[in-house]
Structures are given as C-alpha cells and as structure tokens.
Amino acid sequence: MAKNIYFIGTAGSGKSSLVWAFKDWMTLQGLDCITVNLDPGAEFIPYEPDVDIRDWVRVEEVMKEYSLGPNGAQIVCADMMALNAKELADVIEKFKVPYVLIDTPGQMELFSFRQSSQVIVDALGREDSFLVFLSDPALAKTPNGFVSTLMLCATVQFRFSIPFLNVLSKADTLEERQLQQLEGWAGEPDALYAALTEEDFSARNVQSIEFLRAMESVGVYRELTPVSSEAPSGIEDIYNAVQQSMEGGEDLRSD
Numbered sequence: 001m002a003k004n005i006y007f008i009g010t011a012g013s014g015k016s017s018l019v020w021a022f023k024d025w026m027t028l029q030g031l032d033c034i035t036v037n038l039d040p041g042a043e044f045i046p047y048e049p050d051v052d053i054r055d056w057v058r059v060e061e062v063m064k065e066y067s068l069g070p071n072g073a074q075i076v077c078a079d080m081m082a083l084n085a086k087e088l089a090d091v092i093e094k095f096k097v098p099y100v101l102i103d104t105p106g107q108m109e110l111f112s113f114r115q116s117s118q119v120i121v122d123a124l125g126r127e128d129s130f131l132v133f134l135s136d137p138a139l140a141k142t143p144n145g146f147v148s149t150l151m152l153c154a155t156v157q158f159r160f161s162i163p164f165l166n167v168l169s170k171a172d173t174l175e176e177r178q179l180q181q182l183e184g185w186a187g188e189p190d191a192l193y194a195a196l197t198e199e200d201f202s203a204r205n206v207q208s209i210e211f212l213r214a215m216e217s218v219g220v221y222r223e224l225t226p227v228s229s230e231a232p233s234g235i236e237d238i239y240n241a242v243q244q245s246m247e248g249g250e251d252l253r254s255d
C-alpha cells in the first residue's frame with residue numbers, strides 16, 4: 001500500500017513549495033513518489049502534478065456554471081471533490097508507487113473543515129495516511145501567534161486522527177536567534193509561558209496560557225520541526241517521521 005502524505009496549512013504557509021521540494025528530495029534519494037494536487041482553485045503550482053483534481057473540478061468553471069463568486073465556488077468545489085474520490089483513488093493506485101505526496105487547497109478550512117476531505121482520506125486509505133502540518137513563521141514567530149498555530153495544528157489533528165508532524169515552514173526566513181527561540185518554545189512549555197507573560201499581561205494572554213496548559217495535558221503539545229523548501233532543509237526529518245509511523249520504520253532507500 002502506498003503511503004499518503006498530506007500537506008496541510010494556512011494559505012501561503014508553503015504547502016505547494018514543500019510538495020515540490022519533497023518530491024525533489026525523494027527523487028535524489030532514489031525513492032519513487034507521485035504528486036497530487038487537490039486544490040481545484042490553484043492558479044500556479046511550482047511542480048507538475050502527476051494527478052490533478054482540476055482535471056475533474058475547477059473553481060473557474062464552477063463560478064461560471066453556477067454564477068458564484070470565488071468563495072462560494074471554492075466551497076462547492078471542495079464538496080464536489082468527494083464525488084470523484086473513488087476515481088481519484090483508482091488513478092493514484094495505477095501509479096504503483098510507495099509514496100503519494102498530496103497538496104491540499106490554499107485555504108486550509110476548505111480541506112480541514114469540509115466533510116469531503118474525510119471521504120477522500122478514506123478512499124485513498126486512512127490507515128496509510130500521514131499528515132504534515134505547516135506552521136507559518138509569519139504567524140508562529142510571536143508567543144501569541146505560536147499558541148494560535150499550535151491550536152490550529154491540534155484542530156487538524158483532532159479532525160483527521162492520523163499520525164502527524166508539525167513543521168515550521170520557511171525556516172530559512174528566520175534568523176538563527178529566532179529559530180532557536182521558536183524551538184525553545186516548542187520543546188519547553190515553561191519557556192513559552194514565560195514569553196507569553198513577557199509579551200503582555202492582558203487577559204488575552206492569560207487565556208492563551210490556560211489553553212496551552214490544557215493542550216499540554218492532552219498531549220497535543222509536541223515538537224516543531226523546522227523545514228525549508230528554499231534551502232532546502234529538514235525534508236529528511238519529515239521522511240523519517242513518516243517512516244517511523246509505518247511499521248518498524250523500514251527505510252526503502254537502497255543503502
């Protein structure tokens with residue numbers, strides 16, 4: 001069975017770039033994979049997807065056909081994808097590759113909060129799925145934003161209940177000092193509590209601390225893996241996490 005790796009994150013967090021960089025890395029390692037675009041509204045994709053949902057569903061066409069604006073059409077498209085789930089699974093199956101890299105819609109909620117994504121995950125094989133959640137440094141670099149991105153990640157994890165890795169995308173855009181600070185917050189809740197208190201003493205942050213404590217106690221608080229599609233860096237860490245989630249973590253590379 002192929003391993004399906006989903007890349008999920010807020011708009012512009014770097015999903016498509018990471019799919020491209022991951023594919024590139026896999027190819028260099030001699031690992032066979034295909035890329036799947038699940039964004040029916042994608043205008044530019046930095047790689048040539050092997051399987052493209054736009055062959056079945058396109059936002060511009062739905063806008064014309066149903067006289068809808070872009071937002072309404074995106075939602076209709078997200079729901080229409082479920083109708084093509086079986087066919088999509090059949091097409092992917094034919095490639096007979098061990099890894100399927102799946103790029104999801106730009107707007108995270110279209111994939112995370114619509115029922116159709118569950119239909120797709122099931123059709124492609126839930127048991128063999130892995131989720132890479134991208135935290136955007138633009139949001140994650142302040143203590144309050146960091147908590148927000150952890151909550152988004154927790155929400156996605158809660159929706160899908162499949163093994164996942166929380167990555168900090170575009171790590172190359174951060175200075176070493178900032179990167180270390182973020183890694184500190186991720187690895188050490190007390191450092192984040194302290195940063196939140198330092199950031200501001202308002203009720204808003206007291207609430208963030210309470211949220212964080214709750215997340216810590218349910219085990220959502222996990223490490224954050226810095227990656228960059230530009231550098232590139234951290235890609236192997238994603239691969240290792242995927243391997244570990246599979247039985248025995250067997251490495252398919254030739255040596």
Ligand SMILES: Nc1nc2c(ncn2[C@@H]2O[C@H](COP(=O)(O)OP(=O)(O)O)[C@@H](O)[C@H]2O)c(=O)[nH]1
Nearest residue numbers: 011012013014015016017106170173228229230
């Ligand atoms: N510096 C830097 N920029 C990145 C990286 N990944 C993505 N970007 C840029 O961020 C923007 C959004 O990336 P994209 O992959 O389209 O995000 P998506 O909406 O999540 O698919 C683009 O302008 C990318 O060039 C990265 O690792 N480093």
Ligand SMILES: [Mg+2]
Nearest residue numbers: 015016039106
């Ligand atoms: Mg994209």
